[in-house]
Amino acid sequence: MRFETSTIKDIAKALGLSTSTVSRALRDRYEISEETKKLVLAYAEKVNYRANPIARSLKERRSYSIGIIVSEIANNFFSQVINGIESIAYDKDYHVIISQSHESYKQEKLNVEHLASRSIDGLLIALSSETQDINYLRDLYAKGLPIVFFDRVPKDFETHKVIANNFKGSFDATEHLILSGKRTIAHLTNSENLSITKERLEGYKAALVKYHIEFRPELVKYCQHGGMHSAELEQAVKELLPLQPDGIFISSDRLTTGCIMALKKTNPEVAHKIAIAGFTNSNLVELFSPSLTSVKQPAFEMGQVATELLISMIEAKRPVTEFETKVLDTELVKKR
Amino acid sequence: MRFETSTIKDIAKALGLSTSTVSRALRDRYEISEETKKLVLAYAEKVNYRANPIARSLKERRSYSIGIIVSEIANNFFSQVINGIESIAYDKDYHVIISQSHESYKQEKLNVEHLASRSIDGLLIALSSETQDINYLRDLYAKGLPIVFFDRVPKDFETHKVIANNFKGSFDATEHLILSGKRTIAHLTNSENLSITKERLEGYKAALVKYHIEFRPELVKYCQHGGMHSAELEQAVKELLPLQPDGIFISSDRLTTGCIMALKKTNPEVAHKIAIAGFTNSNLVELFSPSLTSVKQPAFEMGQVATELLISMIEAKRPVTEFETKVLDTELVKKR
DNA sequence: TACGTTTTTGGGAACGTTTGCACACTTTTT
DNA sequence: AAAAAGTGTGCAAACGTTCCCAAAAACGTA
Numbered sequence: 001m002r003f004e005t006s007t008i009k010d011i012a013k014a015l016g017l018s019t020s021t022v023s024r025a026l027r028d029r030y031e032i033s034e035e036t037k038k039l040v041l042a043y044a045e046k047v048n049y050r051a052n053p054i055a056r057s058l059k060e061r062r063s064y065s066i067g068i069i070v071s072e073i074a075n076n077f078f079s080q081v082i083n084g085i086e087s088i089a090y091d092k093d094y095h096v097i098i099s100q101s102h103e104s105y106k107q108e109k110l111n112v113e114h115l116a117s118r119s120i121d122g123l124l125i126a127l128s129s130e131t132q133d134i135n136y137l138r139d140l141y142a143k144g145l146p147i148v149f150f151d152r153v154p155k156d157f158e159t160h161k162v163i164a165n166n167f168k169g170s171f172d173a174t175e176h177l178i179l180s181g182k183r184t185i186a187h188l189t190n191s192e193n194l195s196i197t198k199e200r201l202e203g204y205k206a207a208l209v210k211y212h213i214e215f216r217p218e219l220v221k222y223c224q225h226g227g228m229h230s231a232e233l234e235q236a237v238k239e240l241l242p243l244q245p246d247g248i249f250i251s252s253d254r255l256t257t258g259c260i261m262a263l264k265k266t267n268p269e270v271a272h273k274i275a276i277a278g279f280t281n282s283n284l285v286e287l288f289s290p291s292l293t294s295v296k297q298p299a300f301e302m303g304q305v306a307t308e309l310l311i312s313m314i315e316a317k318r319p320v321t322e323f324e325t326k327v328l329d330t331e332l333v334k335k336r
Numbered sequence: 337m338r339f340e341t342s343t344i345k346d347i348a349k350a351l352g353l354s355t356s357t358v359s360r361a362l363r364d365r366y367e368i369s370e371e372t373k374k375l376v377l378a379y380a381e382k383v384n385y386r387a388n389p390i391a392r393s394l395k396e397r398r399s400y401s402i403g404i405i406v407s408e409i410a411n412n413f414f415s416q417v418i419n420g421i422e423s424i425a426y427d428k429d430y431h432v433i434i435s436q437s438h439e440s441y442k443q444e445k446l447n448v449e450h451l452a453s454r455s456i457d458g459l460l461i462a463l464s465s466e467t468q469d470i471n472y473l474r475d476l477y478a479k480g481l482p483i484v485f486f487d488r489v490p491k492d493f494e495t496h497k498v499i500a501n502n503f504k505g506s507f508d509a510t511e512h513l514i515l516s517g518k519r520t521i522a523h524l525t526n527s528e529n530l531s532i533t534k535e536r537l538e539g540y541k542a543a544l545v546k547y548h549i550e551f552r553p554e555l556v557k558y559c560q561h562g563g564m565h566s567a568e569l570e571q572a573v574k575e576l577l578p579l580q581p582d583g584i585f586i587s588s589d590r591l592t593t594g595c596i597m598a599l600k601k602t603n604p605e606v607a608h609k610i611a612i613a614g615f616t617n618s619n620l621v622e623l624f625s626p627s628l629t630s631v632k633q634p635a636f637e638m639g640q641v642a643t644e645l646l647i648s649m650i651e652a653k654r655p656v657t658e659f660e661t662k663v664l665d666t667e668l669v670k671k672r
Numbered sequence: 673t674a675c676g677t678t679t680t681t682g683g684g685a686a687c688g689t690t691t692g693c694a695c696a697c698t699t700t701t702t
Numbered sequence: 703a704a705a706a707a708g709t710g711t712g713c714a715a716a717c718g719t720t721c722c723c724a725a726a727a728a729c730g731t732a
Binding site for chain 2: 005050051052053054055057072074076079080082090095096098100114117119143264282283284289
């Protein structure tokens with residue numbers, strides 16, 4: 001069973017014109033007379049002509065599609081980024097193909113290669129927490145695939161990047177905990193590989209320094225899998241509690257919710273005694289108990305900016321050599 | 337800047353064969369000799385040959401892609417469905433294109449038509465809460481586009497459908513409220529258009545009947561926009577509270593979280609006094625305060641089943657005429 | 673009228689595949 | 703020894719576009 005639609009050829013035949021003329025009329029080329037243009041347009045409208053995007057892609061050697069890699073869509077931060085991406089992409093007549101790495105390097109690589117073989121015109125990617133080797137991305141990039149990184153970006157890769165002001169976000173959150181009287185502030189964070197991990201750690205440290213609080217490395221716990229496994233989080237919590245923190249600063253969406261969950265499960269009696277501040281874009285944060293202070297990233301905007309940069313690379317006449325790293329401010333939403 | 341890759345022609349030239357032979361060797365056709373097949377495969381491997389899916393699509397008149405329409409991906413129910421869809425689709429070498437209706441009919445129609453013009457091979461759709469007129473879907477279906485509905489399905493449309501056992505899920509949830517001593521149980525639900533709304537209302541009613549509780553229509557509130565606007569929910573809550581319900585049964589993910597949010601915002605003092613049971617697949621439900629009893633749908637499985645049905649339609653030799661409606665059981669997770 | 677210009681149109685190749693058909697070469701059958 | 707059947711390969715068309723190039727039509731000018 002197959003979809004029947006009319007083609008340029010059909011129109012040409014019906015109107016006694018050549019396919020070239022019809023194509024020109026439809027694409028509104030200058031060399032065409034007003035008269036035939038109107039004729040063709042009217043007829044095309046009548047038979048509800050839709051250009052076949054596949055044929056067009058084959059001819060033009062581009063697909064008008066961009067690939068997205070996030071760790072998971074069931075994460076408000078990423079779904080908001082995706083909304084931002086779509087808002088720009090659809091405007092410019094691209095469609096998006098979303099893939100999830102689930103924080104796995106293997107899955108990420110597989111998905112990227114799958115997308116590339118599907119001939120996407122460009123790639124938007126936030127690296128998985130496992131990812132260390134990005135040579136496969138370098139290869140694709142070298143072959144001419146435009147790539148823009150967002151949120152989790154690699155250090156030594158010359159291309160556009162869009163990130164939140166992670167240092168300031170972390171500083172603000174940590175400072176907030178300090179100002180509300182906390183002195184033993186733990187830091188629960190992602191895999192050490194990630195750019196966001198490093199930047200957020202620095203912000204945390206800077207706030208401690210400002211208030212003359214000693215930095216204690218044992219208060220920092222890394223989660224290799226970004227909180228994808230609850231066991232990982234429960235282990236971290238278990239190791240942290242004996243140090244008797246009165247506050248925890250958590251550096252990602254998934255970790256923040258996962259940590260509260262682990263706290264409630266393993267030590268419900270202390271869960272409400274520890275002040276929590278964490279990165280999260282969850283729109284359900286007001287429902288959480290214990291409640292928390294959250295650092296919200298401008299996710300929608302991040303998606304928009306990244307997409308604009310990517311499309312500018314795709315549509316550039318000559319290879320782009322000047323790259324920018326856009327930094328967007330976060331917002332601190334204090335616990336009520 | 338463009339992506340350079342080797343083609344069948346290049347291989348043919350390099351090996352002194354014809355393109356047909358190379359194509360056949362790569363696709364493992366029976367007419368080819370072991371010898372040349374090995375030769376071609378080895379060379380293809382060496383130059384890292386990737387078939388151009390666009391050319392293949394054009395020739396075969398199918399894209400190996402399926403479209404998905406959900407109201408929003410930032411909803412655990414739908415993101416779990418999508419994970420189920422992907423798990424099957426990728427196995428069978430299809431890729432998926434996700435679109436969000438944001439509960440808007442206009443957006444839904446636009447997205448479907450956009451997908452159709454992108455030549456998807458089939459469509460998986462959960463209707464928006466606004467949708468009443470599905471003639472645009474009938475047209476596409478009549479033209480040969482396979483469609484499978486899930487979750488929110490239309491009444492009179494002959495095709496495969498996959499739904500949860502909404503009646504039983506609602507019955508169980510309502511019964512649970514009754515058994516914990518509630519007698520004035522309100523029902524907050526979606527737009528009346530939706531199939532799920534009707535089925536869930538029936539389950540609610542049946543539970544009341546079983547326990548000889550009078551059904552009071554004024555206790556049922558419909559939300560036309562499925563809870564996309566907080567004003568809508570606050571209004572519903574405002575109208576409901578004077579009736580002094582001691583329990584609320586809520587019929588969708590978005591509404592459940594939205595309702596609790598509205599309750600806490602407008603009447604924090606009663607929020608904890610009303611027992612809540614609602615459909616939700618949120619994985620954060622354990623963090624919510626007030627806590628609630630939830631009806632979980634087998635979302636992942638729903639996505640899998642729907643995708644299997646769709647692919648069977650796409651790949652059917654002759655038009656499918658026997659359709660099934662699969663009904664999957666829900667799970668009641670009691671408040672702790 | 674004949675010529676050059678400009679404007680509009682058509683022919684046909686190309687994008688990278690798949691596949692029906694014909695051909696050449698082997699092998700088997702009579 | 704010739705005919706029949708079986709293998710493996712190549713040619714060429716097709717999928718629906720776009721676009722280069724040439725041809726035709728329309729117009730202006732001498």
